[in-house]
Amino acid sequence: MxxxxxxxxxxxxxxxxxxxxxxxxxxxxxxxxxxxxxxxxxxxxxxxxxxxxxxxxxxxxxxxxxxxxxxxxxxxxxxxxxxxxxxxxxxxxxxxxxxxxxxxxxxxxxxxxxxxxxxxxxxxxAVYGLPEVNREAIRQARLIANPGCYPTAVQLGFLPLIEAGVVNAESLIADCKSGVSGAGRKAEVHALLCEAGDNFKAYGVAGHRHLPEIRQGLASAGGAPIGLTFVPHLTPMIRGIHATLYARLNRDVDVQALFEQRYAQERFVDVMPAGSLPETRSVRGGNTCRIAVHRPQGGDTVVVLSVIDNLVKGAAGQAIQNMNLMFGLPEGQGLDIVPLLP
Amino acid sequence: MxxxxxxxxxxxxxxxxxxxxxxxxxxxxxxxxxxxxxxxxxxxxxxxxxxxxxxxxxxxxxxxxxxxxxxxxxxxxxxxxxxxxxxxxxxxxxxxxxxxxxxxxxxxxxxxxxxxxxxxxxxxxAVYGLPEVNREAIRQARLIANPGCYPTAVQLGFLPLIEAGVVNAESLIADCKSGVSGAGRKAEVHALLCEAGDNFKAYGVAGHRHLPEIRQGLASAGGAPIGLTFVPHLTPMIRGIHATLYARLNRDVDVQALFEQRYAQERFVDVMPAGSLPETRSVRGGNTCRIAVHRPQGGDTVVVLSVIDNLVKGAAGQAIQNMNLMFGLPEGQGLDIVPLLP
Amino acid sequence: MxxxxxxxxxxxxxxxxxxxxxxxxxxxxxxxxxxxxxxxxxxxxxxxxxxxxxxxxxxxxxxxxxxxxxxxxxxxxxxxxxxxxxxxxxxxxxxxxxxxxxxxxxxxxxxxxxxxxxxxxxxxxAVYGLPEVNREAIRQARLIANPGCYPTAVQLGFLPLIEAGVVNAESLIADCKSGVSGAGRKAEVHALLCEAGDNFKAYGVAGHRHLPEIRQGLASAGGAPIGLTFVPHLTPMIRGIHATLYARLNRDVDVQALFEQRYAQERFVDVMPAGSLPETRSVRGGNTCRIAVHRPQGGDTVVVLSVIDNLVKGAAGQAIQNMNLMFGLPEGQGLDIVPLLP
Amino acid sequence: MxxxxxxxxxxxxxxxxxxxxxxxxxxxxxxxxxxxxxxxxxxxxxxxxxxxxxxxxxxxxxxxxxxxxxxxxxxxxxxxxxxxxxxxxxxxxxxxxxxxxxxxxxxxxxxxxxxxxxxxxxxxxAVYGLPEVNREAIRQARLIANPGCYPTAVQLGFLPLIEAGVVNAESLIADCKSGVSGAGRKAEVHALLCEAGDNFKAYGVAGHRHLPEIRQGLASAGGAPIGLTFVPHLTPMIRGIHATLYARLNRDVDVQALFEQRYAQERFVDVMPAGSLPETRSVRGGNTCRIAVHRPQGGDTVVVLSVIDNLVKGAAGQAIQNMNLMFGLPEGQGLDIVPLLP
Incomplete structure (x- = not known):
């Protein structure tokens, strides 16, 4: 034990x-x-x-x-x-x-x-604790830097495209929406039900701390610096992050196949069937990141939809996944959870 | 299996x-x-x-x-x-x-x-599937009538008082509040987010189908007909029932001890410490009924607060609890769930 | 001006x-x-x-x-x-x-x-600023004590019964539900969206500051002390109070007519047709108190449903109504608002 | 009249x-x-x-x-x-x-x-009823096509950039979020509180009916076809649209001044001070479109945040604004509303 x-x-x-x-x-x-x-x-x-x-x-x-x-x-x-x-x-x-x-x-x-x-x-x-990227290093690590919630959803959504080099990495856009629990259990006015409820707004447009973390991860994956516009928004719900990611393809590629292959062995990344529209509640309480890939009107803009529970895959669940790897336990132990829906 | x-x-x-x-x-x-x-x-x-x-x-x-x-x-x-x-x-x-x-x-x-x-x-x-009342009959039953959500919360809240005969059973009041999932996954206008959201209302005041069910259960427990005013309300949340129960004591009694003794062996009924205020989210996704008992200003009106997740202890969870009893499985198998909070 | x-x-x-x-x-x-x-x-x-x-x-x-x-x-x-x-x-x-x-x-x-x-x-x-009770005194007052939100909803709901002496005033029950704005714009954990959202709970069961205020008003209306059990609850919405009031009739009376007569001249009290179920959103942003009266199953328990917007009729709107009276302006000036629905 | x-x-x-x-x-x-x-x-x-x-x-x-x-x-x-x-x-x-x-x-x-x-x-x-573009034609019109909710928010946000020709119009992105009232008062499962509440999702990614409407308006403003990726999302609130718009500048320009000049005479478009983050609730119930313009990290990606109440400036309010113009009434008559906050 x-x-x-x-x-x-x-x-x-x-x-x-x-x-x-x-x-x-x-x-x-x-x-x-x-x-x-x-x-x-x-x-x-x-x-x-x-x-x-x-x-x-x-x-x-x-x-x-x-x-x-x-x-x-x-x-x-x-x-x-x-x-x-x-x-x-x-x-x-x-x-x-x-x-x-x-x-x-x-x-x-x-x-x-x-x-x-x-x-x-x-x-x-320290080893950056994103198992889908650093699994072997995590097994050996003494010290894990568990990823942020936005960085988890955004990196998992962009990684297949960046690693394959099929998008223009200088002009990525991540339009992200978070439930209010991302702000923590702190007594702050902006997170009151009467401020954040029945309301929607952007924040941190000028610069959010998760921006350098995402840039670092994607640059490492692509082997070159990336350009990213990252706009987080607060949405009136408790849990969940929905990242809507935009990139321009630089060649014609089967993006669905690309994502399915990249994550074929990943237990906690679910590449949904083409045309899917993942909902945050489909991962509520669970450690899964669900992803769908779209090319609207068949154009060269690829739209990736990536959802996680910010408190699970975006925090505590991923931390336990890392712990399991560090101690030679089954990677999914304690994380075999059916999300709570509705 | x-x-x-x-x-x-x-x-x-x-x-x-x-x-x-x-x-x-x-x-x-x-x-x-x-x-x-x-x-x-x-x-x-x-x-x-x-x-x-x-x-x-x-x-x-x-x-x-x-x-x-x-x-x-x-x-x-x-x-x-x-x-x-x-x-x-x-x-x-x-x-x-x-x-x-x-x-x-x-x-x-x-x-x-x-x-x-x-x-x-x-x-x-048919056996009425409230294990806290009918456990032995359930074990033998071929056919279970799984209780309604309101009846579960209300009966578990009133039972210790009725069984002990310490309240005036002719003038009970059950003021109940339900999340919208109690209405089911039906395409009905009143359950739309834009109708039920940021809104609160009573319904079924003239008579709700759960009234005769509650009356039957409490009459059986007390050995005499009971009088009950039951007012259900719709509250803008997804899961959860909060029953606020009112009764007049007919003698001085330690209600906290009464409840603790009644449910001492019940795994899925949690009598909280005196002064507690149970929240519906404290049972979200779990099979527990949490109960607190109050005597405001030390008077002879007893106020019982009883919360359940209407889809679990109020429906599917209780059904599985009944199944476990029927098949000789541990009563809590598959139900050892930590509620999702926040 | x-x-x-x-x-x-x-x-x-x-x-x-x-x-x-x-x-x-x-x-x-x-x-x-x-x-x-x-x-x-x-x-x-x-x-x-x-x-x-x-x-x-x-x-x-x-x-x-x-x-x-x-x-x-x-x-x-x-x-x-x-x-x-x-x-x-x-x-x-x-x-x-x-x-x-x-x-x-x-x-x-x-x-x-x-x-x-x-x-x-x-x-x-000071004059207690409930115009439906103290209109003439308000006109002359230098100093107004504007009523609390719960006391407004509860008193307007009980007044016709108490004034007419048709209920047992020793055992009144007020089961009240408030939106979170009643807690004000204060940085407090319990009012965070992640604490109060998708959740329901009672509070102040042992004693809430609005209890003596309600007791004082009703005692004055009835000419004798009253007994009241008052249980407030927090409901996951922004604005609105829903008071569900219970009393035992001590004689047979047409409660619908009683309420209609009492409030016939009151612009901001709307006695709804028999059988109505007032919603808090029907007064959202407006200064009206809507009331419906029920006698479930025709018994001697009368159930009054009373809704207000806690920030309007329960606070700022009523204060302006009082100001209008004090300065000889039309009582409803500035308050002729159509509530925002949905 | x-x-x-x-x-x-x-x-x-x-x-x-x-x-x-x-x-x-x-x-x-x-x-x-x-x-x-x-x-x-x-x-x-x-x-x-x-x-x-x-x-x-x-x-x-x-x-x-x-x-x-x-x-x-x-x-x-x-x-x-x-x-x-x-x-x-x-x-x-x-x-x-x-x-x-x-x-x-x-x-x-x-x-x-x-x-x-x-x-x-x-x-x-028919005249397209966006007064900020077609005011004179609206005055004379017999028949008005009142704009859609998304098209209102998106066009007002992009117009100054497109009219001035300062952005690359072939690769515009509109990431839009709508409250559920945009779906109307129809009995449909996806709009139930238990489906849309505490949840966030994209929809219509493959093609939404408002796409051609936006394209038509912006092409007309710029005098050339535009390329637009439009992704609408459903957010768990009742009213409000938040459009987050992305474009690449093709020259260095003072975007704040550009927006302020464009809308200087427009009563219902509020260009907020630089750095602002408009909230949907700041226009709840009102006919105003509030806009803020950002250039994150001073780069060449401009981010426009545009919020409206979808039922007012996005529907009924704009229709009345059009009516006022058609009948020679003051443009803002009946629309001088202070939004409801909280």
């Missing part, structure tokens, strides 16, 4: 990790930390966990995380970079669900995240 | 049965019928089932349901009463998720449901 | 006052204060007001509110009681949308609101 | 026309037809109109529409083209809110709408 700790379990990625780990046969949940809520039973804050998680939140000191095999950081940006070293030194493997280790160019990271990086050396060591 | 058939799998209780049965280790799914959609792969209508259910809808003839061990009717009212006999005669056990066998007084049933009953004899045989 | 000031215009009642006053021909908007946002154009915070309100938020000092004819307090509880005296002394009339002057028993107020009252003398002077 | 008739008043554009016309000082509402609901008071179907609209639905025969000055068709496609001629011959002016007269190329229309056109001659006469 893999002994698991969670740092910062009071947010949505924290409770989602617990939801999934509670039904994972290969792990035991050792500790969940929260300085602020130390002592409170987890199930008191999240009654959905009553009968499933008996732990209380503990302080980092009491948690004795160095006894764990793996620790998940479900914390704000900037925490894991300060606390990971001690755990790694103690032989604990670390999966950071925040952004601390996602960007290899530390100066670029510092610019977008507005703080100095506490552990540049770890950035170089 | 219990061989399972489903009649009428295109509605919400049908897809919910499939979601749950797909992860149930003790069953094999044999056939799902739909006259209208015969030939269509189930996962084409419900992409959430892609990779989990490989069957296509079949006609009733092709389905060969008499080969099943058990058949669920996830059909409109009036179907099971006509089709159950042939299956029972073939040795197949039947669980009806509709209302055909719920009311023991056939004349009363015919009045509320506006049709003649095709099999009055079966009404007498 | 009545010269109007608003103290605390950044919340939902503040923006709603501006929405309505911007289209009111008899007023001029003089100043809107916000210490925190002083200097920011109102329409920058609320783009819906672009082209309709040209003012910027000002500090209380800069606002020179003593030059106004009337000042609305759209502030948290506890502000108006400290600031009203100076305005009244300057000859400015005051309408408080918060609770500072609603409860005549100051000790009771201090218990429920958890603070000392700064101006007990003003409590005695 | 302009005497107004409405054909087909039971849908959302019908009720929206009535909401707006009920508060329009320059018109009298003569008749509203509905074959199916003839005899039913309008306010019985739409209680929001109680006290504002006293008419009952009438049959087309009883309605005597030829006595009107203007008739609005709020009907499905294919009705106005058969019924307009008789009215025009009787001297009645006609505004069609459906698509019958929007596409000048009749063969193209027949291909997209799947029926033969009953009045090709009227297509040639």
């Amino acid at each position: 893999v002994k698991v700790g969670i740092v910062g379990g009071t947010g949505y990625t924290g409770v989602e990790l617990m939801r999934l780990l509670a039904r994972h046969d290969g792990v035991s949940l050792h500790a969940i930390t929260s300085r602020k809520e130390a002592g409170m039973p987890v199930a008191e804050m999240y009654p959905s966990l009553r009968g499933h998680v008996d732990l209380a939140f503990s302080t980092p000191q009491d948690a004795q995380l160095q006894q764990c095999d793996v620790v998940f950081f479900a914390t704000p940006n900037g925490i894991a970079m300060s606390e990971a070293t001690a755990l790694l030194d103690a032989g604990v493997r670390v999966i950071d669900l925040a952004a601390d280790f996602r960007i290899r160019d530390v100066a670029e990271w510092e610019k977008w995240y507005g703080m100095s990086h506490a552990s540049p050396a770890l950035v170089a060591e | 219990v061989k399972v058939g489903i009649v009428g799998g295109t509605g919400y209780t049908g897809v919910e049965l499939m979601r749950l049965l797909a992860r149930h280790d003790g069953v094999s799914l044999h056939a799902i019928t739909s006259r209208k959609e015969a030939g269509m792969p189930v996962a084409e209508m419900y992409p959430s089932l892609r990779g989990h259910v490989d069957l296509a809808f079949s006609t009733p003839q092709d389905a060969q349901l008499q080969q099943c061990d058990v058949v669920f009717f996830a059909t409109p009212n009036g179907i099971a009463m006509s089709e159950a006999t042939a299956l029972l005669d073939a040795g197949v056990r039947v669980i009806d998720l509709a209302a055909d066998f719920r009311i023991r007084d056939v004349a009363e049933w015919e009045k509320w449901y506006g049709m003649s009953h095709a099999s009055p004899a079966l009404v007498a045989e | 009545v010269k109007v000031g608003i103290v605390g215009g950044t919340g939902y009642t503040g923006v709603e006052l501006m929405r309505l006053l911007a289209r009111h021909d008899g007023v001029s908007l003089h100043a809107i204060t916000s210490r925190k946002e002083a200097g920011m154009p109102v329409a920058e915070m609320y783009p819906s007001l672009r082209g309709h309100v040209d003012l910027a938020f000002s500090t209380p000092q800069d606002a020179q509110l003593q030059q106004c004819d009337v000042v609305f307090f759209a502030t948290p509880n506890g502000i108006a009681m400290s600031e009203a005296t100076a305005l009244l002394d300057a000859g400015v009339r005051v309408i408080d949308l918060a609770a500072d002057f609603r409860i005549r028993d100051v000790a009771e107020w201090e218990k429920w609101y958890g603070m000392s009252h700064a101006s007990p003398a003003l409590v005695a002077e | 302009v005497k107004v008739g409405i054909v087909g008043g039971t849908g959302y554009t019908g009720v929206e026309l009535m909401r707006l016309l009920a508060r329009h000082d320059g018109v009298s509402l003569h008749a509203i037809t509905s074959r199916k609901e003839a005899g039913m008071p309008v306010a019985e179907m739409y209680p929001s109109l109680r006290g504002h609209v006293d008419l009952a639905f009438s049959t087309p025969q009883d309605a005597q529409l030829q006595q009107c000055d203007v008739v609005f068709f709020a009907t499905p496609n294919g009705i106005a083209m058969s019924e307009a001629t008789a009215l025009l011959d009787a001297g009645v002016r006609v505004i069609d809110l459906a698509a019958d007269f929007r596409i000048r190329d009749v063969a193209e229309w027949e291909k997209w709408y799947g029926m033969s056109h009953a009045s090709p001659a009227l297509v040639a006469e």
Whole structure:
């Protein structure tokens, strides 16, 4: 049994990790930390966990995380970079669900995240945890940078086109829509039901932190820099990301076959039949990314529709998929979930 | 392995049965019928089932349901009463998720449901499938009348009080709120997002079909007729029932202890700590009924708050709980689900 | 033209006052204060007001509110009681949308609101601004205590029964459901879309501040203390209150006629035809309270359904109705709004 | 007073026309037809109109529409083209809110709408009712083709760029998101709250009927054919369209100034300050189109954000704006509405 700790379990990625780990046969949940809520039973804050998680939140000191095999950081940006070293030194493997280790160019990271990086050396060591790209490296990794939610949906949608070199990579467009849980469980006015409900808007048009992460991944896949316009939008639902991706084909190609071949062995990427229109609810609660490819009016603009649950394949589910790979467990263990529809 | 058939799998209780049965280790799914959609792969209508259910809808003839061990009717009212006999005669056990066998007084049933009953004899045989009341009879039953969603939430909320005789049973009030999925997957104007969204209303105030069902259950529990005012409301959410129940105590009693004792052995009834305020989302996707009991200002009015997921404990989950009992499986098999929150 | 000031215009009642006053021909908007946002154009915070309100938020000092004819307090509880005296002394009339002057028993107020009252003398002077009860007093008032949202819906629903003495007033039940805007525009976790969306729950069962306000109003109407169980619920919508009221008739009476007669002259109370089921959206954005009365199965329990828009008849609209009365304007001026449906 | 008739008043554009016309000082509402609901008071179907609209639905025969000055068709496609001629011959002016007269190329229309056109001659006469483009022609018109909702938002967003010739018009992208009311008040499964709620999806990717309408308008504005990829999406809200538009600049230009100049005289187009992020709710219930222009990272991709209320500027409001122009009334009469927020 893999002994698991969670740092910062009071947010949505924290409770989602617990939801999934509670039904994972290969792990035991050792500790969940929260300085602020130390002592409170987890199930008191999240009654959905009553009968499933008996732990209380503990302080980092009491948690004795160095006894764990793996620790998940479900914390704000900037925490894991300060606390990971001690755990790694103690032989604990670390999966950071925040952004601390996602960007290899530390100066670029510092610019977008507005703080100095506490552990540049770890950035170089960290493996970007997108199994569909880095599976073998993940198996060997001590430290995983778990991808962002938008980057997961966008990269999985563009990868087959970029890897095959069949699109003009200088003018990609990613028009993305996210449920409000992407903003986390923070007391902020813009995420109130009365602000975000029955409403639709773009945000971060001038520049969103997931832009450099996506650019890095696609540039690596294509072997050359890419040009991307990324516009995220807030949509009045709880979970789900829908990425609508646009690229110009530079040659005639069977895009459906291209996607099917690329993901033929991927358990958590579902290339839907030609003509499909994936819905976010078709992956609600599950770890699957569903993708459909279109060429409207048969033209040279390819439109990729890619949906994930931002809290699962976009966060906690992918983190567990990475953990499974790191510990030699079946990649899908604990993730064999039928999405909740309706 | 219990061989399972489903009649009428295109509605919400049908897809919910499939979601749950797909992860149930003790069953094999044999056939799902739909006259209208015969030939269509189930996962084409419900992409959430892609990779989990490989069957296509079949006609009733092709389905060969008499080969099943058990058949669920996830059909409109009036179907099971006509089709159950042939299956029972073939040795197949039947669980009806509709209302055909719920009311023991056939004349009363015919009045509320506006049709003649095709099999009055079966009404007498059928066992009302509320395990918290009828567990032993369910184990032996050939035919289960699976309770309605409101009746499940309301009866579980009132039962400890009625059984103990501590409230005035002539003037009970059940103010109930349901998500829209209770209306089914039918093309009806009142259930459109633009009609039911951002809106709240009562309905069925003059008389709702679940009223006689609740009255029958509570009268049986208390050994005397009860008086009940039942007002259902439609609330702009997908899943969930919240029953707010009012009764006058006829003696001073520790209601918290009363509820805890009544349900101490019940895996799917969670009596929350005193002062709790159960949320419908705390049971979303799960088979649990969560209950809290209050005496506002310490007066003699007791307020019971009872929440379920109408599609799970209020329909498909309870049906599977009944199936488990009927076939000697662990009662909670396939139902050990952590609710999806947020 | 009545010269109007608003103290605390950044919340939902503040923006709603501006929405309505911007289209009111008899007023001029003089100043809107916000210490925190002083200097920011109102329409920058609320783009819906672009082209309709040209003012910027000002500090209380800069606002020179003593030059106004009337000042609305759209502030948290506890502000108006400290600031009203100076305005009244300057000859400015005051309408408080918060609770500072609603409860005549100051000790009771201090218990429920958890603070000392700064101006007990003003409590005695203040007129409770429910025009359907206090119209003549409102016309003469210097200081109005604008009713709470729940108290408006509940009192208007119970009044005809209480005034006529036809129900048992010791055991009233008010099961109320509110949209989330009732919680205001405050950064609080429980009002996030991901917490309040697709979810339903009760709150304040042990005691809600609107309980003493409702009790006071109904006791006054009936000439005797009343007993009330009041259970508020949060429903996943933005605007709207639906009060479902239960009472036992103590004699046989034509409740439909009773309500129609009571409100025959009331422009903003709409007694719907017998059998109606009022929807909250039917009053969305409007100042009307719609009411339907039922006697399920012809029994002696009367069920009243009462809906308002909590931000209009439950707050800003009623405040303007009061202002119109105070200044001799037509009572409905600026309030002749067709609700927004869908 | 302009005497107004409405054909087909039971849908959302019908009720929206009535909401707006009920508060329009320059018109009298003569008749509203509905074959199916003839005899039913309008306010019985739409209680929001109680006290504002006293008419009952009438049959087309009883309605005597030829006595009107203007008739609005709020009907499905294919009705106005058969019924307009008789009215025009009787001297009645006609505004069609459906698509019958929007596409000048009749063969193209027949291909997209799947029926033969009953009045090709009227297509040639009809004026496309986008006042920001065709104001003078609208004043003189007998017959108005009121624009579609997506075409309004998309054309207003692209027009300044296309007219000025500053973008590559062969590769425009319009990624559009609509509230569910765009689907009308029809009993269809895909528009149920349980299907469209808490969910996001694209539709019509292979080809949507608004594509040729947008292409026609932009080609006319630019004097050359344009290439457009148009992807509509369904978003879980009631009202609102958010168009996110992408184009490549072919020269360096101050796009903010370009938009401000283009719409300087337009009362119902609000070019927001640079950096703005328009929300759909900022126009909820109002006739304004709000637009913001961005050049992310200062590159040559321009991103235009354009929001309207699909039922107002995208349908009923624009129709009344057209009527005002046709009858020499102030263009904004009856449309001076402060949007409802929250």
